[in-house]
Amino acid sequence: MINTEPSRTRLPAVLATAKNSDGARDEPGEEIPQTISPIRTFLMGRSSGAGVDLLFYGVMVLCAVSIFVIVLAIIFVLFQNSALSRHQFGFTFFKGQDWDPVSGLFGAWPFIVGTLLSSLIALVIAVPLALGVAIFVTELCPKFLQGPISFLTELLAAIPSVVYGLWGIFVLVPLVRDHVGPFLLKYLGWTGLFGGLNIGVGLLTAGIILAIMILPVISSLTRDVMRAVPTSQREAVLALGATRWEMIRTGVLRNARIGIVGSIILGLGRALGETMAVTMLIGNRAEVPHSLFSPAHTLASVIANEFSEATGDLYLSSLIEIGLALFAVTIVVNAIARLLIWAVTRGAPARVA
């Protein structure tokens, strides 16, 4: 787009000659003023733009700096208000197994584990599904189905999480309790992942609901990234004799992989911080889960659950340190994901299959 603008301002002379040779369809006298682009008129009509440019630069820098300010302000407040708990427990807070408001013992480990595991389950389920949806929509889907499928995936993103939670309680929980759970236990029980009492709420159910919630994020971003791969790439790979699947694998997915990993990171971010739906389905038990059926707890949901009735300064301070832990977990997970991107893209430039 940007490249075409200057040429358009240079156009009138060429256009005028073209129009002249064309014949007398319009009055030739009015041709030239009409074809001067509005942008050109604007640029000629104003005084020096240097001041405005500087202002623009300043405002944009301010916008960028505000991100740093917001993040630092959050860290500062969390850090300051958790002073009591940091002094009391030190680093053991993060590996402490107990969460006992009565005796004033607080440890974040069960919540960290619950948060990471529920998000991991969500990714394991959502990523293949989202990639499948995106591949189908961009490469295989008949035209008339593209609209409805895209619309429905984006609709999933608009549903509030409390509705997911309610749906989970009334539909997913009985389903996991009576059908999915027993099935998994029967065929995958040997893995040791499934065991104990399956009451329908727990890590697995929370993971499934998270998967459904992050599916639209991952699939619609992946779809856009795949669309951005030039058609010439596809044609070239096909011309070399690839099948359709080979074309998608080497021509499209390989080129789009950075964007795909990026979309997965965004989805993961949502899964880590999701509160309402998870708290309704995970069982809210501050214990390191020993199977996928076990109830667990997450960092976000313990804050939402206990903050309003937290009595005592240490209790409150520990809850704020939980917020700090959530911040730290998000940063670490993001850092790992960036390393992953770096590892994936290192060496070969993205465009070469």
Place this chain on the structure above:
Amino acid sequence: MKLRSLVAGAFALVSVVATAGAQSLNGAGATFPNPIYSKWFYEFSQQKGGLKINYQPIGSGGGIRQVSDGTVDFGATDGPMTDDQIRAAKVKTLHIPTVLGAVVPVYNLKGVSKDLNFSGDVLAAIYMGEIKTWNDPRIAKDNPGVSLPNDPIVPVYRSDGSGTTYIFTDYLSKVSGDWQGKVGKATSVKWPTGIGQKGNEGVAGMVRQTPSSIGYVELIYALQNKMQFGTVKNAAGKFIKASTEGVTAAGANVKNGPADYRVSITNAPGATTYPISSYTWLLIPVKSTDPNKGRILVEFLNWMLDHGEAEAQTLSYAALPAGVQTSVRQTIKQIQ
């Protein structure tokens, strides 16, 4: 001309806000009494014309903090303030009991239509994970003639901090030494077993959904939603089905309570007493920053005793026992 009228308008607006400010009270605290407080504040301010009382049900912990810091004009709590909290508070407050509530056991047991009986120590053992199945002899002993299934019990507790949990664990601490030693009482505790759900509706929903589960909810919630709930054995050895009368009786039967009303009435004596009962309190500053506000609060409390208590029943809250009403009348004379 235009500017001048605009400025005049702004001044008029400010003065309107200012006069409204003088006539408005802000309170925050417990969620449990929110329905009755809303009704009371509405009716009282209708009578006072122009008065506005805002009550935000942000939870007892928040209510205590805000009134102690002086950010609201009054607070409300389901659990009395601890001695430490009273010592640390910038604004000194009085505990004024308003109504009573109770907690009832709810369960989902297929094929059992009769109300089940629970002893306190059995409830404690269930939530400790010691009683694992419904046909345990200790449950069967309290329920002769009921055929109990051999299903694993799924205990459900409140995941959010709540006065309901405080009352329930306070009761369990009194009836079971084991519970007191290992778990204790608080708005949220380290539950030895079971799963957590948010709010009365979360616990009730989970119990409805999950076969052979047990939970605990507020009496009002159970009554309004027509849930089946069990009876609980009181200190006199009788199994009592919770009712507002039984809850008021619990308050009446605790004689010689402390003068500041910070008293636990779980497991109270008396044959008709329902054992898992508790007061809920308003926290009224002894000396309000604005004497006008103190005067309005006193007026409200007197109105509550004269008219409000009679309405409690209609919303399934238990009214204060007559003896307590008389002494509260004396207490509120201290408020300035």
